[in-house]
Amino acid sequence: MKACAFEYERPRDVSDALKVLSSEGAKVAAGMQSLGPMLNLRVVQPRLLVDIRRLEELRTIREEGDTLALGACVTHAEIEDGRVPGATGAFLQKVASRIAYRAVRNRGTIGGSLAHADPAADWPSALALLGGIAIVAGPSGRREIPLERFVTGLFSTDLASDEIVVLLKLQKLGAKARFGWWKFCRKAGEFAQAIGGVLEDRERGVARAVIGATAGAPFVEAGNRRLFEKPDLDQCLAAADKAGLGADLYSRRLHAVALQRAIAEAQRR
């Protein structure tokens, strides 16, 4: 299982990266924990890899008023180790610590995971739940993409092939915010079969739920207070139906249970 031949460039900064990325057959590479297997399996065969993993600009973690700015190449391990402060950091830490295995978390990046958009991965669903924006850089400058609309389907995003995710700007959660995150994996560390997440931040008037690990984009429902007040299975099954999971009995049940357990966890906080 050896990859097809490719060329490799390590640009100095984002604008350098964009220049290289604009050429034919070029693909962004960061942690490569998802890309590496795909290369070895030969399911992707890029002409050129543009390695942005160590660009300083993409590795920042800082607070900006009531938002948190996370560089796209911050690793899951850095988040797991508590490098992101506050209540938001606690939520991110909980998600990060259950991604794959530590060896993968040491290299894999939050921006990379989001851009790859595997439905069964954690960040696409978690970031859609949290809300905020992704700042992406392209040949015609930078633009903002709301996180709940970033992933558009199975391995599909709003990102163009000549664009790079640079920064994630996340709304800081209030100290009294409650969250729940529950995913079902058949064995530890593997991709999720179902994800349920909820976020309630009354200070900011936020009540959101996400159903992830679907066949496409994560399903986000905002403002459904009933879900939080009365997390019975029927409510959650209804949400699963809205997420397009009605056809398969087991999948529908599993996603509904994931959501229900996420709500129960949030309520225990």
Add this chain to the structure above:
Amino acid sequence: MTNKGVGARLPRKEDRRFLRGEAEYVANLRLPGMLDVAFVRSPMAHAVLGKIIKPRGNEDRVFTAQDLTGVRPIRAVSALKGFKVSEQPVLAHGKVRQVGELIAMCVAPTRAQAEDLADEVELELKELPAVVDMVQARTNPQALVHEHWGDNVFLESLVDDDIASIETKARVKVRRTIRTARQHMSPLEGRGVVCEWHKRLDQLVMHSATQMPHLNRAGLAECLGIDQGAIRVIAPDVGGGFGYKGILLPEEVCLAWLCRKLGRPVRWIEDRREQLSAGANCREHHYDITLYADDRGRLLAIDCEATVDSGAYSSYPFSACLEAAQVSSILPGPYKMERYRCRTWSVATNKAPILPYRGVARTGVCFALELMIDAVARELGMEPHEVRLANLVQPSEMPYDNITKKHFDSGDYPQAVRRAAAMIDVAAIRKLQAQSSAQEPRRIGVGFAIYCEQAAHGTSVYHGWGIPMVPGHEQCSARLTPDGVLELRIGAHSHGQGMETTLAQVAHTVLGIDPQNVRLVHGDTGLTPYSTGTWGSRCMVMSGGAVAAACEVIGTRVKAIAAKLLEVSAADIHLEAGDARVSGTDRGMSLADVAHVWYRKPQLLPVDIDPAGLEATAGYKANVDTGTFSYACHAAKVAVDIETGHVEILDYVVVEDGGTLVNPMIVDGQIYGGAAQGIGTALYEEMPFDEQGQPLATTLADYLLPSATEVPSIRIDHLETPSPYTRFGQKGIGEGGAIAPPAAIANAVNDALAAFGVEINESPLTPRRIVEALARAGR
């Protein structure tokens, strides 16, 4: 003084190199000028193979069946009457019969470049309907895997008996269809070959990750048309086998041919995707089984029709029908009954040729039978372990010839069940169950499984199963070197069993030599006596017996020499702690001193000393061909989450009896490892195929191997009833751990779900299957 012989928990000598990254697996070998091979493999399960178009400009680096002139196909013909012969071409021509079948061989300086070449080869394939379901393949085939057969059955067998008379008097009749999924043994190291044609010795030298180098040699000789002496097969450090490496590979024949053609060493290392897509070859059984019992749960009869999915070809050396032949003879398990009828079919399908995975047919048989025992128990409202106790062969009846003429050598089967029931604490579990509310999503259950495992069987048994290569005697060559180190040479080979340590322990018990001064040379046809290899839990009995025999010969000669030098009679000498001592005195000399005299001062030797000296080859033959019967009762306590179908193993106990344990630490390790694989079979591992015969779990993201979070802490209790038939009373135990867990866990899940009227009779018990079964039952 610490015991370092038979019975000691001696830490392993061989650990040193593995802990430092100094092991020599086949992929670590570097031969000058070595080239790498990648294969073009069939993307289809069943197709007519037309033209193979080699990449322009690189035709001389790609080889097909047409190029391999003089190379014969692989043939493994069972001696059983009615066996249908299939030939497996080493490179396909005319037709392909499984996804992953070899079509072309590409050679290049690196593996990556060889894969590039393989990608450029074009194939003309006309797809045929795939034969995927074994029952349909037999009863209503859409296509024939081997047209000249007229059907898809390698072999049918029948053990007949009069069931009709039982039917009328049985109070309980329970009938079920039970299926086990196809699996992949998945050793962490795949298969691999490095070989060269050695010019000076005019010999093929092949390093292969194999469990049976002598049999690989025999198979290579047959396929290449050269004599066995012109072939040397060496098994280096091997990273796990479990049966996966007990085969003559078409890849081995191809590389053997290639290295001679090119005059350069060549290498092929199997990668995980090749392994999973081309090698899922075991465990797939189908049972239509009926148990008849009286109102006290006593078994009257078993009536069974069993089908084994044997894949596309008959693999060498075990053949396609070993497993189905086994089913007939071992289905009755450790139980008594009045009647037994069993019909089996080994069926050909468009999948990888079957190989015996750890436990062989016993895992499937145990699954079927033990689930039926629990079904009988539910029918009668009895505790499942009580039904077992009512039917097990009693210790007072040992040795016992059962209904299929298996000769159980020794043991207390009921005691194993009673102890397991106590350890898992059935009473406490029943209390918990009674107390749990109907709303509780976590349901607790308990399940048992007991088996007895025939191992180290001798010639007549294998001959009776029609195996093409019948194991006979086992030899060991022992030699005391001039400085008193003992070298042991055996043809069997370790792939994790720790023989460098355990056989040194045997030598210590016989000769008194420190295990640190014992060196094991194994698994090399150029250096070691013939052996059919490491499989069937045979080595501790067979190789252990041979080592003891060879050491005894050496010991006799050592005593004769020491007696002369110490001026006593040989009868006054005993061997202890590396010395030859005069009993009852403090006089003695070291083994090294004795060796020194033999090699350097023969003038001091007794006149009548055997001139063969401190070198001896001795053999071991099983006293009784039916071998040994180790046994164990496993018990599992599980929690089933009825909302998600997830099964958590809360407690797992094994009460096992392996007779005398040569190294209890290693025995425990074998049980833990086997049980982990059994848990994989029970809950996680399956290779599904679609209607076109495409394997659907071709990476480890889909083929789920249990990790440390899926395998609980396992508690083991040992009974030790020595076998009356082996050198130290030891029994073969290597496979046992993998036999019972699927049955124990399925029984526990079914116990947990009994209140809903759910019974699952299929492995693995995936969350999906559990949720769907509950939904069907209205939950």
Add this chain to the structure above:
Amino acid sequence: MKRVALTVNGRRVEAEVEPRTSLADYLREREGLTGTNLGCEHGVCGACTLEIDGAPARSCITFAVACEGASVRTIEGFADDPVMEALRQAFTAEHALQCGYCTPGMLVTARDIVTRLPDADAARIRLELSGNLCRCTGYVGIVNAIQVVLKDRGTGGASR
């Protein structure tokens, strides 16, 4: 081909490599460091785990060219490490290896556990080990060995 310079087991190396060469293959084929084993080449089994810049990483899905300036430590590079020595002794005492193929990767992960998570209990140990597959031992000896070393370190033992 691309030039890459990195440190391997404390020794600076420079090489011309095809970008598609994994770190594992580079070490095994070019540096003669065959201690790191390949089990799947898609990042699941953990056999190839080694340390990059002091943190465990999968060498099968890391490309050598991406390791410019990195400090790589393979199983061979831990020959004199006291923590690894404590683990080696515990692995033997607790029978934590059989065929040995998973062992180098398992040891690197085990070392990460005992140094990063001194309070890990059995459940946590198992969770941290879930990315290292073993087909032989059933993990019992491995978990026991790690617990022995943790306990020894906790009481100020020699492996500190």
